Amino acid sequence: MAEPEPLKGGRRGRPPWPATPPPTPDEVYGSLAEQAREYPKFLESIVHPDKTFNKPEALDRIRVLDCSTGMIIGHWASSMLAELGAEVIQVEPPGGDPLRQLTPFGRKEYMVKDKQRGEPVGLHFLHEMRNKLAVTLDLDKKEGREILQKLATHVDVIIENAPPGQWDKWGIGYRQLSKLNPRLVYCWVGQRGQWGPLKDKPGMRDPVAQCASGFVHATGDPKEFGGRPTRSGMWVADHVGGTAAAMGIVAALNHRERTSGKGQFIEATAAEGIIRILDYNWVWHGMDGSIRPRYGNWDLAINIYAVNPCKDGYMMVGGGHDRLWYRIWKTVGDEVPQAEEEIIADTNLRNISERLPHTRQVKTYTLLCEWLKDNTRAEAERKLVRQEVASGGVMAIHEVAEYPHFKYRKQVAEFDDQLYGKVLVGTSPHLAEKIPARLKWIGRPVGYDNEEVYRRLLGFTRDDFDRLAKQGVM
Amino acid sequence: MSESYFDWTRKLFDRTRIFDKPEALRGVRVLELTTLVLGPSTADFLGEFGAEVVKVELPxxxxxxxxxxxxxxxxxNASLGFFPTNHSKYHVGIDLHAPEGKELFKRLAAxxxxxxxxxxxxxxxxxxIGYRQLREANPRLIYVADSGFGQWGPFSQGRASYDAVAQTVSGMIGIxxxxxxxxILCGIFVGDWFGGLMASTAALVALHHRHKTGEGQFIDFAQSEGLIRSLDWTWVRHGLTGQDRGPAGNRDEAIVPADFLACRDGFVALAAGRDEEFRGLCAAMGSTxxxxxxxxxxxEVRQVPANAGALLALIRKWAADKSRAELEGLGEKHGFACCRVANAEDRYRDEHxxxxxxxxxxxxxxxxxxxxQGPAPKLSATPGRMRWAAKPxxxxxxxxxxxxxxxxxxxIKQLEEKKVVxxxxDRPGAKPPDQWLKAHEQK
Amino acid sequence: MTDQPHSWPRYAKEITDPALAHEKPEALDDLRVLDASSGNFAALFASSILAEFGAEVIRLEPPGGDVARLFSPQGVKHRGTGLAYLVEARNKRHITLNLDKPAGRELFARLARHVDVVIESAKPGQMDAWGIGYRRLSAGNPRLIYLAFSTYGQFGPKAASPIPDYDITNQALSGTPYTTGEPAGEGGPESSVPTKQGNWMAWYVGGGWGAFAVLAALIWREASGQGQFIDCSPAEAEMRFTDYDIHWYHANKRIRERLGALNVSVFPYTLIKTKDSYSFIAGFSDINWTGLTNIVGRPDLKERYPTTKARIGESKLLHRELEGWAAGLTSQEVLDRVQDYVANKRGPGTVASARLNRPSDTLGETHWWERGVFERIGDPDYGELLLQAPPWKMSRTPPRIKWACRPVGADNEMVYLKYLGLGRERLQALKAEGVI
Amino acid sequence: MAARGKKPNNQNARPPKPVANPDFERYCRQTFSPASTFAKPEVLKGYRVLSCTQYILGPSCATYLGELGAEVIKMELPRRGEPMRHSTPGNEGFLYPLSRWVPQSGTGLGFFGANFNEYFISMDFHRSEARELMYRLAAKADVMVENYRPGTFDRWGIGYRQLREINPRLIYVWLGGFGGWGPGRVRASYDILGQAQGGAFSITGQPEEFGGSPSKHTIWLADYWGGMMGALHALSALYWRDNVSGEGTFIEYSQVHGVSRQLEYALPLYGRQGVIRERWGNWDTELCVHGIIKCGKSSYPNSDNPQEQEEGYVLISAYEDEDFARLAKAIGQEKWVRLYKSHDARVSPESQREIYPALEAWAKDKTKEQVAQILDRAGIITQPVWNAKEVAGHPHWRERGSIRWLDDPTYGDVLSQGPAYKMSDTPPRVKWALKPIGADNELIYGKLCGLSAEELKRLEAEEII
Amino acid sequence: MLLKCDKCGVKNYLDPYPFWNFKGKTKCAGCDTYYAVEIANGSPVRPAQPVGGTLKDPDLRLPGFADTPDFKPVTGEGKTRPAPRARADVYGKPKPVVRNSRGRLVAGRPLKPEELVGSRARYIAEGKEPR
Incomplete structure (x- = not known):
């Protein structure tokens, strides 16, 4: 397998992506015996993304009105639904969602423009605008809210993130809209919740939730290594909470169709998403008052299972159970026999759970690094994979973008958009035989679909559009 | 797919197998309280495709x-006019003026x-026993109110309507x-029939909505509005040019040539709108x-009125000495449309x-x-069917x-004695055939 | 009466007023329809009905547009499109695709996997021969409902007849024109002939039946999960409406003939000449005949012709009597007298009357405008158009017009991208190849 | 900290008394009250999920469905069970059942959280007799979740190709590292490998210039969140099956693929500009001020817990012009308003390198609570970085049932997280935490496969179950 | 890096994150000998040299762990760096937890029947079913 080419021409300047073409099926399977080729070929025949558009969509009949603004959690939830086939109408205030203006370090040159209007939009927002229709509506105005009420009868799902109780006060909360449309699934999203003591604490963007859920405290190098609490580089709590919201929405739709015929009220928060998946934090604390410490790139509960430095970067090696443990040391022993001998001879490391205390992990990884320091990521991986050990280097973004496996699977792919031209994106991981997710378009400029949506759903005439534009409602 | 298309369709739609197949609207119950053609046909069409229709009449x-x-x-002892709109129904006589009759009726509606x-x-x-009351008894009920002028609006109150009223007010007779x-009046009760079709279509739409939400609804259908809807380009032209549309005889103003032609043994209709069809017609006429x-x-040039007139005159002349069958054959051969103007006998005897x-x-x-006349559209999996004829x-x-x-x-006997049921x-139209009556008297 | 708070008309208006339609949900918004018909207003009306109720109808035309866009009186065009098409393109998306090319057929098959209903009007067997008929499409999408229009249908001895489907031929076959028009000898040889309806009645009836059948199939699909093939002949569709023609021939071997403005079963149910125009008048049951003779002031007629049989036997004579009465009255006066009698219950019987309307007269009546029967649409592509609105008033899921028409291929980008994932470059290539 | 020492048990508390026309918060409390969860129906009641999973990715996917009421049957290899049972932080915490399994087997805390509400049976998939049992179970199941290496189950005759013949309505969810096809398909994967190769590592952690290294997300993010993605897709497939098609499907979820989907602007930026997104520590690349700073003082200097002795950290968010001006004023840096006139001026790397150290210098003699208090008063968004104890004890999370005491029938009184989202009518719920290996063999095999006690005994003796 | 003390034979583990690139002093946990070390990319730039020093030296970094040639751990205050700890008393061994932090029964270690007073589990453990 070809190694990713080191990037040429410095850090700027348009790289010709892909630097190397994706491998052909022949290169991937050509050297395999017929038998070994058969199962992956079968999988490819049923889930390959090239066949996606011959297949139906799971949520094809669902219409979603995403009224969340300024917060990725709502956009993420509706992205998930849009990828799975729902018709998502993204409602933005006139002038557009403030997230449209976000661009790394404020660099306007990183924004992209659509071909029709030349309106710049930040890549972060664009990445989560996929498959959505863009309409504008000013909910601060009474007329806007009246229009929203009318839209509510036409949709299956509404997502909003206004301050707690705001919509209720406006007369467009779940209590009121569910009277107009009892089938409505109404989902509120936010960082910390719309009820409870913290409900009125401001702060709508991650990492608020990362800090409030215990995630930041437990991430990063321990103080003993010279580290400090660390946030995720991504707005990860929004991603987790948004996925949870999407799950709740689809569950509510299932309930509606199968049982009740009625929608319901859902609340999903970024912090609670993280709290839910913070594995054993809470049970551990409940047992004896333990507070989970940071443990850097090592794992408190599994050894070997860590990322450590190596010759050209950082290398993940993992082997949770005995079989892999000994295979790893055998690999190490081929080049650094004393490290293997040291491990094999130490009776304290015979049993899985006895390898877990911190002192043993120090010993393990110090010895492992005696080997890693002379191996690059690729060399180490090649040697370990030969032993079926899960391992791999930490990849930088260009390596992710150029990794042959990802290119072959179209996990990273360039999408040729009608409006925005070619954009490199992370595609949806929802592959399936019959109802795969898909990317239909990358995004739309502000209010691009006003005409389409309002005319189709509410029968607006040109007079209506003129009037509402004049009033600044859209 | 070695089987030829027409062998396959013949088997797929085989008339002899219709009753082996399910009915699309099985399990749907329709209650009707209607007279004449518009209302009964609304229910009849649903019945044709499997709904159970209960027809309530005033005894x-x-x-x-x-x-x-x-x-x-x-x-x-039966009216021929009553048969075409009353297939496969259950006929019930209830006097709705009597309070007990109303009660029975409401229970049926529920x-x-x-x-x-x-x-x-x-x-x-x-x-x-209107929508406001029946909705209380059955919130899932789909209530279809057929009428001439609708349930509201200036003409809606107290004005009677028949099919021909709709033909008259809609502008249809005018064109x-x-x-x-x-x-002239249209030979058939076209406003009623088309209205029945439109109303039953809306009932199906409402049924689909109910499947999703569980809610019934009220449908207000006015037959004259149905005909207005069917007058193709009449209104849009008026809106754009202010031109009124008048009668144009048998020629089609938008498709040229298209007309009825008198031939040796009757009339045919002929049409060749697309240019390749027109070239076929010219070939049939032997005139390249x-x-x-x-x-x-x-x-586009044929549509110009002067050109159209000249062309149709040529075609009429050409067709006058030919037979209907001859012309139909030429149409098939040269790819333009030509069909006889059929009468009842033609259709009664038609093998096809x-x-x-x-x-x-x-x-x-x-x-x-x-x-x-049998069911109009042919459905492969759930064909429509006539099960029995109207009953006394x-x-x-x-x-x-x-x-x-x-x-x-x-x-029931008690109710019959009270004249609720x-x-x-004892008059033709209402009663069973004499033969039946005789047989049952003997018993 | 209309405005009393609890009056029926007021209530009925409140729940069904089409002015509020856009605030209510659509019944068929979960339905997707591919209308691939060509030059056929039966198919177009069928998909219009579905579109009015909220289905997403994708209208497929050959590159350059469908011939239906040319069917227009005297060749009049409005922004490049014929008038008839402007009426039946409502709420539809418009894409182009060349089915003459294999690549086009391939795309068609792929599109058909994403829709619930396919509508076509090709000559029977044509789509099948192209590999995009029901046989092939249903294999990939067993839930597909496939509706095909053609004059002689998809099976039967004449089904293979390669004639195109037209309204006029469908009308002729249905039997309606044979019974419509002046009897031979009453007018000149030009006009006392079988007469067709001025509008495309057979196409409209055929389209209505097609939509009805699709909905029935949809309801069946909800139960079974299976789609089906629907064969709809507009000729047979209108034939279903020909009253008792067949029954009469079956019972008495009688062929129903033309009677002008009279009816063979009842009298009076007829048009009469008035001072200014014509009026329709009906009062044919015995009690209504009593009412009519009261209005006309001729109780003697009731005495002389007490039964339907007697009235039909002398219908020409009685027709003249009625015209004699009406000769001094305008049509409006006829109507007023009838309404005065009926509404104020001045005697037994219910009589119906109506003034003969030219289309412009119909447009002049406020009743239709109040009920939203006509709509002036501000269409984004075609400007202001006067259109007939969907004819139903419904309390929960009313139909509606969202837009009138779209130019040829206007939705190519959106539809192909959304359903087939074809990006800009691929579309351009297909366009260059003449596929779309 | 208001919550210290007070630990209400909300799962058993009574729901708030409904009042007419409640204000919005009261309405929400009534609607979402964790105490009334069990009085409401479950969405997936009547659905059956088979879970042949290990580690976290697969098990969590199944458990999310279990939270919604599906009957999840988890199958493990007899005796040892799945590896996560042996995984626990520092080898310190194990759960031993208060039941007849005393005192043989303990379960590591790592197993907790990914296996709620499940029925545990054991089965040795390799054996042909087990295959027959699997077929019988699959015939009655709606969803199968599996995360063995691709093709393993196929080889054993219990993969999608075989099970779809038995049950065409089955939704078969395979989750794993790199997917079952493509050049990298043979690679096994774990959570942190997913994070490393998907790109999440390289953009998380302190930047090189501050001596930091790429960092992992402390949770098994790619696993727990990946499971959520799998469950979302499975739910959508159920929706499609039950309302549209009647057909099952095969779902493939690659956790590396999932992580690369999360990279925000990183890929488009690389594709357009060739710019490689890198780590930016506790600050934000797109907003400023919107970062976490160190406060000089610990909030609990007298605690004996080293986690509490550490200095505090706090998030300060003031990226809007007005907020930024107030912040500048609050910390006595009025000149900032002049220096950084626009957001663009603030968010540049150079400005960030000046602003945040200045903030930290200002906070040097304060605890995180003091910083938060001062800035809250100035109307600036803050959020102290809370440790597990602060979060677990906070009344907000307790009242909302996000963290609650769970009276587990097998393991006693344990503190547990609640479901990730709240639903008014059909709330997801945690019924029990976990059970020992094979705890439900009798129940499930008896109910679904009709095995008699004797057959069970025999199969157990032969170590098939 | 593994630093084996020439004087006492104790193996000092200079774990990768703190020591990957490091120039300063460390100290043998066995005999308290101070060493000057310089490590670049995980490899010693030059062999470790014994030097003088005190615990207060600013450039002193203690090893993460140390053990004797026969695998006895050598740790403790001033010997090795403390572990990241979840609570004050951490041993790396299963903890005997019977009551949780709010005093209710939870099973953190194998329980003896007499510990299950009044519980359903106790009856089960004794082979009796409670009535």
Whole structure:
């Protein structure tokens, strides 16, 4: 397998992506015996993304009105639904969602423009605008809210993130809209919740939730290594909470169709998403008052299972159970026999759970690094994979973008958009035989679909559009 | 796919296998309280595709249509006009003026999915069996109110309507027939029939919505509005150019050539709108120059009135000495449309229509062999069908009242004595054939 | 009466007013329809009905547009499109695709996997021969409902007849024109002939039946999960409406003939000449005949012709009597007298009357405008158009017009991208190849 | 900290008394009250999920469905069970069942959280007799979740190709590292490998210039969140099956693919500009001020817990012009308003390198609570970085049932997280935490496969179950 | 890096994150000998040299762990760096937890029947079913 080419021409300047073409099926399977080729070929025949558009969509009949603004959690939830086939109408205030203006370090040159209007939009927002229709509506105005009420009868799902109780006060909360449309699934999203003591604490963007859920405290190098609490580089709590919201929405739709015929009220928060998946934090604390410490790139509960430095970067090696443990040391022993001998001879490391205390992990990884320091990521991986050990280097973004496996699977792919031209994106991981997710378009400029949506759903005439534009409602 | 297409379709739609297949609307119950054609046909179309239709009539006379029959001739004591709109229904006679009758009726409505009525607007509301009341009894009910002018609006109150009223007010008569001649009525009750179709379509839409939400609804359908909808480009042209549309005889103003032609043994209709079809027609006429004539070369120039007139005159002349069959054959050969103007006999004897079930023959237990127009669209998996012919007033009283409402024979008898439930009057149109009556008197 | 708070008309208006339609949900918004018909207003009306109720109808035309866009009186065009098409393109998306090319057929098959209903009007067997008929499409999408229009249908001895489907031929076959028009001898040889309806009645009836059948199939699919093939002949569709023609021939071997403005079963149910125009008048049942003779002031007629049979036998004579009465009255006066009698219950019987309307007269009546029967649409592509609105008033899921028409191929980008994932470059290539 | 020492048990508390026309918060409390969860129906009641999973990715996917009421049957290899049972932080915490399994087997805390509400049976998939049992179970199941290496189950005759023949309505969810096809398909994967190769590592952690290294997300993010993605897709497939098609499907979820989907602007930026997104520590690349700073003082200097002795950290968010001006004023840096006139001026790397150290210098003599208090008063968004104890004890999370005491029938009184989202009518719920290996063999095999006690005994003796 | 003390034979583990690139002092946990070390990319730039020093030296970094040639751990205050700890008393061994932090029964270690007073589990453990 070809190694990713080191990037040429410095850090700027348009790289010709892909630097190397994706491998052909022949290169991937050509050297395999017929038998070994058969199962992956079968999988490819049923889930390959090239066949996606011959297949139906799971949520094809669902219409979603995403009224969340300024917060990725709502956009993420509706992205998930849009990828799975729902018709998502993204409602933005006139002038557009403030997230449209976000661009790394404020660099306007990183924004992209659509071909029709030349309106710049930040890549972060664009990445989560996929498959959505863009309409504008000013909910601060009474007329806007009246229009929203009318839209509510036409949709299956509404997502909003206004301050707690705001919509209720406006007369467009779940209590009121569910009277107009009892089938409505109404989902509120936010960082910390719309009820409870913290409900009125401001702060709508991650990492608020990362800090409030215990995630930041437990991430990063321990103080003993010279580290400090660390946030995720991504707005990860929004991603987790948004996925949870999407799950709740689809569950509510299932309930509606199968049982009740009625929608319901859902609340999903970024912090609670993280709290839910913070594995054993809470049970551990409940047992004896333990507070989970940071443990850097090592794992408190599994050894070997860590990322450590190596010759050209950082290398993940993992082997949770005995079989892999000994295979790893055998690999190490081929080049650094004393490290293997040291491990094999130490009776304290015979049993899985006895390898877990911190002192043993120090010993393990110090010895492992005696080997890693002379191996690059690729060399180490090649040697370990030969032993079926899960391992791999930490990849930088260009390596992710150029990794042959990802290119072959179209996990990273360039999408040729009608409006925005070619954009490199992370595609949806929802592959399936019959109802795969898909990317239909990358995004739309502000209010691009006003005409389409309002005319189709509410029968607006040109007079209506003129009037509402004049009033600044859209 | 070695099987030829027409072998495959013949098997797929095989008329002899229709009753082996399920019905699309099985399980849907339609309650109707209607007379004449508009309302009964609404329910009839649903019944054709499998719904169970319960027709409530006021005993002993029943539906007015029981007395509309050509030249006032009855056949086995039945009106021929009553058959086409009343297939496979259950006929129940209930006097709705009696409080107990209303009660029975409401109980039937509570068990129904669709209710059809065509009284004048507000009548049933006044009788307290209208939408406002039935909705209470059955929130899932789909209520279809057929009428001439709708349930509201200036003409809706107190104005009676028939099919021909709709033809008259909609403008349809105004665009039919020959300029300068007295207006004519359409030979069939087209406003009623088309209205029945539109109303039953809306009922199906509402049924689909109910499947999703569980909610019934109210449908206000006015037959004249149905005809207005069908007048193709009449209105849009008026809106754009202010031109009024008048009668244009038999020629089509938008498709040229398209006209009725008198030929040796009757009339045919001929059309060749697309240019390749027109070239086919020219070939059939043996005139290649015609196809090249700049006045006729494209549809757009043929549409110019002067060109159209000249062209149709040539075609009429050409067709006059040919037979209908000859012209139909030329159409098939050269790829333009040509069909005879058919009368009842033509259709009755047509093999093609028989095989398709468009002319439908069956054996009714009461009236013997029947031949009628069959279901219009042919569905491969759930074909429509005629199961039995219309029956005398109150024919299914016991069956319906017992099966649906659980009334005992004694209770039915009691109601009959109170004249709440009733059967046919002793007059043609309402009563069973004499033969049947005789057989049952002997018993 | 209309405005009393609890009056029926007021209530009925409140729940069904089409002015509020856009605030209510659509019944068929979960339905997707591919209308691939060509030059056929039966198919177009069928998909219009579905579109009015909220289905997403994708209208497929050959590159350059469908011939239906050319069917227009005297060749009049409005922004490049014929008038008739402007009426039946409502709420539809418009894409182009060349089915003459294999690549086009391939795309068609792929599109058909994403829709619930396919509508076509090709000559029977044509789509099948192209590999995009029901046989092939249903294999990939067993839930597909496939509706095909053609004059002689998809099976039967004449089904293979390669004639195109037209309204006029469908009308002729249905039997309606044979019974419509002046009897031979009453007018000149030009006009006393079988007469067709001025509008495309057979196409409209055929389209209505097609939509009805699709909905029935949809309801069946909800139960079974299976789609089906629907064969709809507009000729047979209108034939279903020909009253008792067949029954009469079956019972008495009588062929129903033309009677002008009279009816063969009842009298009076007729048009009469008035001072200014014509009026329709009906009062044919015995009790209504009593009412009519009261209005006309001729109780003697009731005495002389007490039964339907007697009235039909002398219908020409009675027709003249009625015209004699009406000769001094305008049509409006006829109507007023009838309404005065009926509404104020001045005697037994219900009589119906109506003034004969030219289309412009119909447009002049406020009743239709109040009920939203006509709509002036501000269409984004075609400007202001006067259109007939959907004819139904419904309390929960009313139909509606969202837009009138779209130019040829206007939705190519959106539809192909959304359903087939074809990006800009691929579309351009297909366009260059003449596929779309 | 208001919550210290007070630990209400909300799962058993009574729901708030409904009042007419409640204000919005009261309405929400009534609607979402964790105490009334069990009085409401479950969405997936009547659905059956088979879970042949290990580690976290697969098990969590199944458990999310279990939270919604599906009957999840988890199958493990007899005796040892799945590896996560042996995984626990520092080898310190194990759960031993208060039941007849005393005292043989303990379960590591790592197993907790990914196996709620499940039924545990054991089965040795390799054996042909087990295959027959699997077929019988699959015939009655709606969803199968599996995360063995691609093709393993196929080889054993219990993969999608075999099970779809038995049950065409089955939704078969395979989750794993790199997917079952493509050049990298043979690679096994774990959570942190997913994070490393998907790109999440390289953009998380302190930047090189501050001596930091790429960092992992402390949770098994790619696993727990990946499971959520799998469950979302499975739910959508159920929706499609039950309302549209009647057909099952095969779902493939690659956790590396999932992580690369999360990279925000990183990929488009690389594709357009060739710019490689890198780590930016506790600050934000797109907003400023919007970062976490160190406060000089610990909030609990007298605690004996080293986690509490550490200095505090706090998030300060003031990226809007007005907020930024107030912040500048609050910390006595009024000149900032002049220096950084626009957001663009603030968010540049150079400005960030000046602003945040200045903030930290200002906070040097304060605890995180003091910083938060001062800035809250100035109307600036703050959020102290809370440790597990602060979060677990906070009344907000307790009242909302996000963290609650769970009276587990097998393991006693344990503190547990609640479901990730709240639903008014059909709330997801945690019924029990976990059970020992094979705890439900009798129940499930008896109910679904009709095995008699004797057959069970025999199969157990032969170590098939 | 593994630093084996020439004087006492104790193996000092200079774990990768703190020591990957490091120039300063460390100290043998066995005999308290101070070493000057310089490590670049995990490899010693030059062999470790014994030097003088005190615990207060600013450039002193203690090893993460140390053990004797026969694998006895050598740790403790001033010997090795403390572990990241979840609570004050951490041993790396299963903890005997019977009551949780709010005093209710939870099973953190194998329980003896007498510890299950009044519980359903106790009856089960004794082979009796409670009535």
């Amino acid at each position: 002993p006379g029943g539906d007015t249509m029981r007395y509309v029959t050509p030249e006032a001739t009855y056949w086995q 068990k129904s999915d669709i209710f059809v009525e065509n009284f004048r607007a507000g009548t049933l509301d006044k009788w307290e 039919t027939g020959f300029p300068g001649r007295p207006p 120059e015609l196809a090249k004539d700049p006045r006729f070369a494209t549809l 229509l028989r095989e398709r079930g468009a002319v439908w023959q069956y054996d009714d237990p009461l009236y013997g062999p029947m031949v009628e 007033v109150g024919w299914h009283n016991e069956e319906v009242l017992t099966r649906l409402l659980g009334l005992s024979p004694g209770r 009733g059967r046919w009057a």
